[in-house]
Amino acid sequence: MKPAGPGALEVRVERPQPPPVHLNPARLRARPYYRRWTSWLVPAASVACVVVFLVTMFVNDCPDRGLGNCFASFLGRFSFQPLKENPLLGPSSTALLKMGALDVSKVVHGRQGWRLITCMWLHAGVVHLLINVLCLIFIGIRLEQEFGFVRIGIVYLISGFGGSLMSALFIRSSISVGASGALFGLIGSMLSELITNWTLYANKVAALLTLVFVIVVNLALGILPRVDNFAHIGGLISGFFLGFVVFIRPQFAWLNQNRVAPGQQTAPAERKHKTYQYVLWIVAAVMLIVGFTVAIVLLFRGYNANDHCSWCHYMSCVPTKKWKCNSSPTTCNAILQGNTLNLTCEGTGIHRSYIVAEAPQDKIDQFCQQLCS
Numbered sequence: 001m002k003p004a005g006p007g008a009l010e011v012r013v014e015r016p017q018p019p020p021v022h023l024n025p026a027r028l029r030a031r032p033y034y035r036r037w038t039s040w041l042v043p044a045a046s047v048a049c050v051v052v053f054l055v056t057m058f059v060n061d062c063p064d065r066g067l068g069n070c071f072a073s074f075l076g077r078f079s080f081q082p083l084k085e086n087p088l089l090g091p092s093s094t095a096l097l098k099m100g101a102l103d104v105s106k107v108v109h110g111r112q113g114w115r116l117i118t119c120m121w122l123h124a125g126v127v128h129l130l131i132n133v134l135c136l137i138f139i140g141i142r143l144e145q146e147f148g149f150v151r152i153g154i155v156y157l158i159s160g161f162g163g164s165l166m167s168a169l170f171i172r173s174s175i176s177v178g179a180s181g182a183l184f185g186l187i188g189s190m191l192s193e194l195i196t197n198w199t200l201y202a203n204k205v206a207a208l209l210t211l212v213f214v215i216v217v218n219l220a221l222g223i224l225p226r227v228d229n230f231a232h233i234g235g236l237i238s239g240f241f242l243g244f245v246v247f248i249r250p251q252f253a254w255l256n257q258n259r260v261a262p263g264q265q266t267a268p269a270e271r272k273h274k275t276y277q278y279v280l281w282i283v284a285a286v287m288l289i290v291g292f293t294v295a296i297v298l299l300f301r302g303y304n305a306n307d308h309c310s311w312c313h314y315m316s317c318v319p320t321k322k323w324k325c326n327s328s329p330t331t332c333n334a335i336l337q338g339n340t341l342n343l344t345c346e347g348t349g350i351h352r353s354y355i356v357a358e359a360p361q362d363k364i365d366q367f368c369q370q371l372c373s
Helices: 026-031 043-060 073-078 095-099 104-108 113-123 126-147 149-170 178-196 204-223 229-246 250-258 275-300 361-372
Strands: 334-339 341-343 353-357
Touching: 026 204, 026 275, 043 095, 043 113, 043 149, 104 113, 104 178, 126 178, 149 178, 149 229, 149 275, 178 204, 178 229, 178 275, 178 334, 229 275, 229 361, 250 361
Parallel strands: none
Antiparallel strands: 334 341, 341 353
């Protein structure tokens, strides 16, 4: 205010200073729960799948096999097996076995348990590879940006391993390759993440219905021939339980109370997680430990789940008038070296050698039928 004259009272108005900003360590610790991560693990995994497929095609070397017409022969060593043998544009089952495809007999009797992991990085053909890589990029990048590479890597690897275990317990007469189990694990973890963090989301019912619809449609496609739906189911279950363990998030109220300066908090302290989140975390952790332990023990004891579940095979393939679900191999790979004919039954890896003076196609077909029937 301006003074009125000599002797008048001078009044000065001072603006209040803002309170000092206190950096709360708890607030800094809360930031990683909702930060935006840079995705690099999912693109790296996609590139790894492509590189492994190229190495598999190099090992396959279709022109050098000596029998049959390779598809896309202009690719030379990287040309594909005949479409009758592999309609997915890829290598032979023999090459896949060399590279680490899942073969139950080799896992159980040959003690080659590493195949439960290596089969995740192999693909039966270009079509198979493209579908899985595109799905991995579409689903995985968003999840990695949301939760970081550590948690996504854990879900991806353990879910793929769970899918391999389920496949090995049910599918005994053919080999299995692909990252589908790990992909279904990511989808399953999205579902459990929505459930365990239910109070944090808006439009959660719509999101839940969308996820359930996606899961049902993909599992329904798994009943088609040449699709390992047991790997899908095993990966989905593993990822679903893992999501409760690794994707649990703190409540907003707990985060907000850490933004208040010391001494100004009046409301009762909020807990970091809801009670139901802790319950789901414990139940999921127990189910994972027990489930994986039991499955591994049963697998290496040679347990065949089909012997105790006569209808379970319909979960992977339902026969119709247009296709059959007989998983027994119907073709074999033949290599003629001098007067020795080497036959490998596709799907099982059964190998036989025959001494022949000549090897016309009808004789090869006869030997293949005897070997693979």
